[in-house]
Amino acid sequence: MTEADTPLVEVALAVPLFQTFRYAIDPAIPVAPVVGSRVIVPFRNRKEVGICLGSATSDGLRQTPKRILEVPDAHPALNDRMLELCRWIAEYYIVPLGIALRTALPAAMTGAEHSQPARKTRRIVRLRQDLPTLTHRDRAFARAPQQRLVFEMLESLGGTSTLDHLLQKLAFSPSVLKGLERRGLVEIDAEEVDRDPFAQRTSRSAAALDPTAAQQQAIATLKAGAAGDVFLLHGITGSGKTLVYIELLREIVDRRGQTGIVLVPEIALTPQTVDRFRAVFGDRIAVLHSALSEGERYDAWRALSRGEKRIAVGARSAIFAPLENLGAIIVDEEHESSYKQGETPRYHAREVAIVRARAEGAVVVLGSATPSLESWTNAGSGKYTLISLPERVGGGTLPRIDVVDLRHRDVQRPDTSSGPGTGYSAVIREELDAALANTLQRGEQSILLLNRRGYSAFVQCGDCGDVVVCPNCSITLTHHRSPERLLCHYCAHQEPLRVTCARCGGKTLRHRGLGTQQVERLLKDRFASARIARMDVDTTSGKWAHAEILDRVAAGEVDMLLGTQMIAKGLDFPNVTLVGVVDADVGINLPDFRASERCFQLLSQVAGRAGRGPKGGRVLIQTRVPSHHAVRCAVTHDYATFVKDELEGRVKPAYPPNLRLANIVFSGTSDRATSQLAITGANWIRELLETQTAGEITLVGPAPCAIERVKTRWRWHFVLKSSNPSAMTRVSRYFMEKFPVPPALRVTLDRDPVTLL
Ligand code: ADP
Numbered sequence: 061m062t063e064a065d066t067p068l069v070e071v072a073l074a075v076p077l078f079q080t081f082r083y084a085i086d087p088a089i090p091v092a093p094v095v096g097s098r099v100i101v102p103f104r105n106r107k108e109v110g111i112c113l114g115s116a117t118s119d120g121l122r123q124t125p126k127r128i129l130e131v132p133d134a135h136p137a138l139n140d141r142m143l144e145l146c147r148w149i150a151e152y153y154i155v156p157l158g159i160a161l162r163t164a165l166p167a168a169m170t171g172a173e174h175s176q177p178a179r180k181t182r183r184i185v186r187l188r189q190d191l192p193t194l195t196h197r198d199r200a201f202a203r204a205p206q207q208r209l210v211f212e213m214l215e216s217l218g219g220t221s222t223l224d225h226l227l228q229k230l231a232f233s234p235s236v237l238k239g240l241e242r243r244g245l246v247e248i249d250a251e252e253v254d255r256d257p258f259a260q261r262t263s264r265s266a267a268a269l270d271p272t273a274a275q276q277q278a279i280a281t282l283k284a285g286a287a288g289d290v291f292l293l294h295g296i297t298g299s300g301k302t303l304v305y306i307e308l309l310r311e312i313v314d315r316r317g318q319t320g321i322v323l324v325p326e327i328a329l330t331p332q333t334v335d336r337f338r339a340v341f342g343d344r345i346a347v348l349h350s351a352l353s354e355g356e357r358y359d360a361w362r363a364l365s366r367g368e369k370r371i372a373v374g375a376r377s378a379i380f381a382p383l384e385n386l387g388a389i390i391v392d393e394e395h396e397s398s399y400k401q402g403e404t405p406r407y408h409a410r411e412v413a414i415v416r417a418r419a420e421g422a423v424v425v426l427g428s429a430t431p432s433l434e435s436w437t438n439a440g441s442g443k444y445t446l447i448s449l450p451e452r453v454g455g456g457t458l459p460r461i462d463v464v465d466l467r468h469r470d471v472q473r474p475d476t477s478s479g480p481g482t483g484y485s486a487v488i489r490e491e492l493d494a495a496l497a498n499t500l501q502r503g504e505q506s507i508l509l510l511n512r513r514g515y516s517a518f519v520q521c522g523d524c525g526d527v528v529v530c531p532n533c534s535i536t537l538t539h540h541r542s543p544e545r546l547l548c549h550y551c552a553h554q555e556p557l558r559v560t561c562a563r564c565g566g567k568t569l570r571h572r573g574l575g576t577q578q579v580e581r582l583l584k585d586r587f588a589s590a591r592i593a594r595m596d597v598d599t600t601s602g603k604w605a606h607a608e609i610l611d612r613v614a615a616g617e618v619d620m621l622l623g624t625q626m627i628a629k630g631l632d633f634p635n636v637t638l639v640g641v642v643d644a645d646v647g648i649n650l651p652d653f654r655a656s657e658r659c660f661q662l663l664s665q666v667a668g669r670a671g672r673g674p675k676g677g678r679v680l681i682q683t684r685v686p687s688h689h690a691v692r693c694a695v696t697h698d699y700a701t702f703v704k705d706e707l708e709g710r711v712k713p714a715y716p717p718n719l720r721l722a723n724i725v726f727s728g729t730s731d732r733a734t735s736q737l738a739i740t741g742a743n744w745i746r747e748l749l750e751t752q753t754a755g756e757i758t759l760v761g762p763a764p765c766a767i768e769r770v771k772t773r774w775r776w777h778f779v780l781k782s783s784n785p786s787a788m789t790r791v792s793r794y795f796m797e798k799f800p801v802p803p804a805l806r807v808t809l810d811r812d813p814v815t816l817l
């Protein structure tokens with residue numbers, strides 16, 4: 061066969077180039093690659109794992125194509141439907157197909173070094189011969205008493221043991237085992253172990269609950285769903301959404317013999333929810349935990365693709381679970397921003413879920429107490445079907461929420477007049493302090509929420525709570541010190557710092573929020589006898605750190621749980637009777653168009669942690685803007701009014717869901733070069749927009765990002781706004797493919813961003 065006759069295949073590689081590559085099939089390789097097969101190929105002096113997209117012609121080839129080095133699997137890694145899904149991701153989120161495909165596979169399958177994923181094996185020692193009589197035995201081991209010990213130990217263990225056990229626990233020497241093996245008395249084999257780290261967690265017993273009438277109705281509606289239908293399950297906190305998911309899965313998996321995917325925002329934060337699924341479905345579930353090792357992930361992936369596991373539960377990437385015959389995809393807490401991937405490809409798992417379900421004929425359930433504005437709007441327009449669970453299970457009521465008004469009472473720091481005080485009585489006001497003390501005294505538990513420390517400082521009137529916002533963009537202006545000014549991080553509008561409030565003449569104060577550690581110290585000084593636990597990124601880096609802290613709360617070993625937004629989700633502790641929010645304003649005033657929405661969701665979620673037991677509960681929110689709709693509607697548990705107000709606020713200037721955004725971010729180690737490139741890029745787009753698609757896309761910026769630096773890189777951005785998705789795709793793709801970027805700088809595009817920080 062001449063080189064020219066060698067069949068060629070088209071291969072997608074996870075490299076930052078918008079193209080596919082052609083390789084020759086090596087006839088010496090026993091497995092022929094088919095569509096979806098992994099192939100190991102040479103690429104620029106290294107090996108890459110690619111995905112075969114099918115046969116290719118040699119048309120227009122300028123060089124002799126290189127040969128495929130290896131086809132590692134007997135079966136394709138991705139079926140046609142998964143390939144299609146990845147094509148959609150590549151197209152919509154403007155990324156090379158190879159990068160989308162890499163995202164859909166476990167890391168162990170896509171690193172070139174791990175073309176054969178390192179699987180955990182253990183070595184098993186087995187007896188191969190009987191030595192039935194003592195005489196046999198005495199003779200066989202006359203000069204090897206140690207071998208006799210091992211031999212008899214194995215007998216007493218039923219004939220097999222792991223090598224580790226014999227060597228480590230029982231302290232036999234390896235040479236003794238080698239001796240036994242050499243004489244054919246035992247054999248030592250490698251055995252693959254499927255690791256399931258969740259198996260070590262005990263599941264709560266599966267006490268079967270009878271669905272309430274409202275739950276029954278929801279379940280019936282879902283069961284009657286047609287292929288590709290999307291349901292928005294709007295159920296207040298404690299309304300029993302999890303049971304609805306479970307009953308739907310019972311139908312899908314047990315009765316229809318199909319499979320299901322359950323997405324949760326982050327498994328580490330929701331061990332209780334996961335335990336409830338495990339209690340019902342046991343080992344038919346694969347839990348795809350973010351702390352799994354590559355090998356563990358690969359085990360789970362294989363178990364799902366072989367049909368040994370029927371349900372995948374996991375965070376966003378579980379949407380790529382290799383299940384066949386998919387019947388349902390559940391997206392719990394669908395409003396959570398963690399469903400959006402923060403790196404390329406910046407896909408939204410909720411959107412991918414809907415696309416996948418349509419292609420595979422599954423139904424989608426989006427569940428939330430505080431649905432995203434996007435989903436709510438889609439339910440309003442009839443695109444999704446709305447199902448409501450407006451009441452708590454068992455006649456429980458939502459907790460009473462009170463506001464602690466921080467205005468007029470900001471305690472000035474002695475050294476400067478630029479910010480509110482940071483002493484205990486300035487941070488925890490009387491009402492909240494008294495409530496904490498009472499709760500402690502009654503032997504009940506409190507949760508204290510502290511918003512993540514603000515990325516940026518804002519300036520707020522101490523008297524009326526007013527904050528200066530951008531006249532163009534309606535987002536909070538950020539206070540910068542050198543030179544002193546207020547800056548909009550969307551459009552770069554600037555104005556001088558105001559020391560007095562334009563509305564009431566009161567004195568303005570700079571805010572940035574406190575760290576959890578600071579507040580923990582203050583609490584420990586105030587409540588010396590209290591057992592205080594802190595949950596934030598610093599205390600939860602360990603693999604099981606979240607679960608451990610939450611288990612301690614459940615066991616009553618914690619009096620006060622202090623933490624960032626990670627404590628707001630999914631927790632169901634009947635003895636928590638007080639929830640305090642230390643400073644709602646830090647969240648409301650993030651310079652982001654979704655700041656109010658996030659804050660409302662957070663307040664509603666965290667309030668939902670209180671009063672889940674018979675003792676009831678209350679919530680205290682400290683704020684300087686009690687009349688802000690995010691606070692006001694959270695206090696009255698009024699989602700509908702919040703959404704109405706918030707949607708009105710997103711008309712002019714327009715923000716999603718009234719149109720769509722793409723955020724284009726430039727970064728580099730030189731501030732000047734980065735800003736220059738952002739300006740050049742914005743001009744480039746502006747010219748393009750003038751010649752094409754006039755009026756369909758508008759550009760805002762460029763401006764420095766609100767998070768101006770990440771590690772050593774400076775960040776600038778501009779934003780594209782459009783109501784026309786295909787125009788957005790066209791312009792975005794043209795920019796990402798054609799705009800020249802110097803090697804030291806980077807450009808990323810985030811379509812439908814959940815934040816513009
Ligand atoms: P949500 O997820 O909607 O906030 P959950 O699913 O966590 O609510 O349910 C809240 C509590 O109510 C849980 O403790 C759950 O076990 C309980 N629960 C749910 N449905 C029922 C039911 N039908 N009967 C009794 N208890 C229920």
Ligand code: ZN
Binds near residue numbers: 549
């Ligand atoms: Zn602006």
